[in-house]
Amino acid sequence: MDLQNRSVVITGSGSGIGRACALEFAKEGANIVIADIQLDAAQETVSRITAAGGKAFACGVDVSKPDSVAALVSETIKQYGKIDVLVNNAAVQVNKTIVDTSFDEWNKQMSVNVGGVFLCSKLFLPYLKSTKGNIVNMSSVNGFFVEPSCAGYCATKAAITGLTKAMAIDHGPDGIRVNCICPGYIDAGLAEGYFQSQANPAQSRAEAGKLHALWRIGKPEEVAQVAIFLASDRASFVTGSAYVVDGGFGSGLPPK
Secondary structure (H helix, E strand, O other), X not given: OOOOOOEEEEEOOOOHHHHXXXXXXXXXXXXXXXXXXXXXXXXXXXXXXXXXXXXXXXXXXXXXXHHHHHHHHHHHHHHHOOOOEEEEOOXXXXXXXXXXXXXXXXXXXXXXXXXXXXXXXXXXHHHHHHHOOEEEEEOOHHHOOOOXXXXXXXXXXXXXXXXXXXXXXXXXXXXXXXXXXXXXXXXXXXXXXXXXXXXXHHHHHHHHHOOEOOOXXXXXXXXXXXXXXXXXXXXXXXXXXXXXXXXXXXXOOOOO
């Protein structure tokens, strides 16, 4: 996929979809920056990559804090000398209605989910311009197919899709491509946290699978493969796009 020796920064890659992306990008020969607010989790991802012969380093970062993101940029350039791909994946989710959501919960979702995309993109863009690199943002089908008690999260994911298109238009003349992925339920990360919060996690997971045309929830590696495509030269004429990776979410029917 033409990613050999490319420098790839992936936020929220200490677990879930972010970790899967890191592992899959490393298999393609990319040099990875594992950026996560949980440094121990980031280091675990690094260990998995290096054990398989890949190259990566961990960096603790709070994507909602300008100084923290600036430190991530500095360390990336120090270690690899460049950046070719930025994957904005870090996110938090609060499963509540607007009435039940506190001001702090609302602000945290906005500052991490949307603010993180803004800050990381803003500070990495000058370096992406020099490599004619690209950005892959992690949105969600919840940006346009909303569910109950998920108001703030849905709002942030809709914002990410719009921001993706705006950045693609603004920075296309610099040779920078910007796309986003909109996963359905994935068996990792935030979805797993949701399942575990339910009275019967196994039943909740099974019911979620029935919401998809493929009658199952997705695997994080299936999202990662789309991220690899979008980051590669094979997607050289793809920008401003929202790639839906949801197994037909919202159209699930009983199997025949």
